[in-house]
Amino acid sequence: MKIREIVPLLEAEVLCCEEDLDVEVCNACGSDMMSDVLAFVKDQTALLTGLVNPQVVRTAMMVDMRCIIFVRGKCPTPEMIALAEEGHIVLLATKLRMYEACGRLYVSHLAGGD
Amino acid sequence: MGDELRFHFNIDGDNFTSAGEASVEVKKKLRQLGFPPDVIRRVSIAMYEGEINMVIHARGGDADVLVYPDRIVIILEDHGPGIEDIDLAMQEGYSTAPDSVRALGFGAGMGLPNMKRYTEEMHVESTLGVGTKITMVVNVQ
Numbered sequence: 001m002k003i004r005e006i007v008p009l010l011e012a013e014v015l016c017c018e019e020d021l022d023v024e025v026c027n028a029c030g031s032d033m034m035s036d037v038l039a040f041v042k043d044q045t046a047l048l049t050g051l052v053n054p055q056v057v058r059t060a061m062m063v064d065m066r067c068i069i070f071v072r073g074k075c076p077t078p079e080m081i082a083l084a085e086e087g088h089i090v091l092l093a094t095k096l097r098m099y100e101a102c103g104r105l106y107v108s109h110l111a112g113g114d
Numbered sequence: 115m116g117d118e119l120r121f122h123f124n125i126d127g128d129n130f131t132s133a134g135e136a137s138v139e140v141k142k143k144l145r146q147l148g149f150p151p152d153v154i155r156r157v158s159i160a161m162y163e164g165e166i167n168m169v170i171h172a173r174g175g176d177a178d179v180l181v182y183p184d185r186i187v188i189i190l191e192d193h194g195p196g197i198e199d200i201d202l203a204m205q206e207g208y209s210t211a212p213d214s215v216r217a218l219g220f221g222a223g224m225g226l227p228n229m230k231r232y233t234e235e236m237h238v239e240s241t242l243g244v245g246t247k248i249t250m251v252v253n254v255q
Contacts, residue, residue, distance in 0.1 A: 055134060059162075
C-alpha cells in the first residue's frame with residue numbers, strides 16, 4: 001500500500017515529506033513502547049503511535065521506517081517534524097484512536113507483519 | 115587491531131531529547147562506508163538501545179564504535195550505579211526504570227534483550243557503584 005492511500009483511510013493530515021507519499025509500506029505496527037517497536041523489525045513498516053517525543057522519530061529512523069501515524073489527535077513538535085524531514089519519514093496525524101486506526105488499515109489488507 | 119576506523123561519542127546524560135544522536139550519526143557513517151542495510155540496522159538498534167539505557171540509568175557515558183571490514187564492535191561505558199543482577203536484567207520485561215521513563219516510551223525491559231537480539235556477541239561487565247561496560251559485536255556477512 002502506498003502511504004498516499006493511508007491518508008484518506010485514516011482521514012489523516014500530512015505533516016511533512018509530502019514528496020514521499022508514493023513510498024510503499026507492507027505492514028504496520030501500533031505501539032507506544034519504542035523498545036517493542038525496535039524488537040519488531042520489518043522492511044517497509046508504518047508505525048502508529050500516541051506517543052509524542054523525538055525518540056519516536058529516532059526509533060523509526062533506526063528501523064528504516066518511512067511513515068509514522070500519530071493517533072488520537074496527537075501532534076508532533078516542530079523539532080520532531082524537522083528530524084523526520086531529515087530522515088525522509090512521512091508524518092501523518094489522525095483523530096482516530098489507536099484501535100480504530102489499526103483496524104481500518106488491517107481490513108484494508110495492510111498486514112500486521114508476523 | 116590498528117586497521118580499524120574508530121568513532122567516539124560522549125553521551126549526554128542530562129538530555130533525553132538528544133539521546134540517540136550518536137546512533138543516528140553511526141548509521142550515516144556506516145551507510146557512507148557502504149555496509150549492507152541489515153548490518154547497519156542491527157548496529158544502529160543495538161547502539162540506540164544502549165544509548166537510551168545510559169541516559170536513563172547512568173547519566174550518560176562514552177560510546178566507541180570500531181569498524182573492521184568483517185565486523186563492527188560497539189563499546190558502551192558508563193559510571194552509573196551498575197547492574198545488580200545481569201541475568202535478571204537480560205530477561206525480556208524486567209526493568210528498574212521509573213514510570214517517568216515508561217511514559218517516554220522506554221523502560222519496558224526490552225533494552226538489553228534487544229541489544230542481544232541484534233548482535234552476534236554481547237558482553238556485560240558491571241560493578242555496583244562503579245559502572246557498566248557493554249561490548250557488542252555485529253558480524254558483516
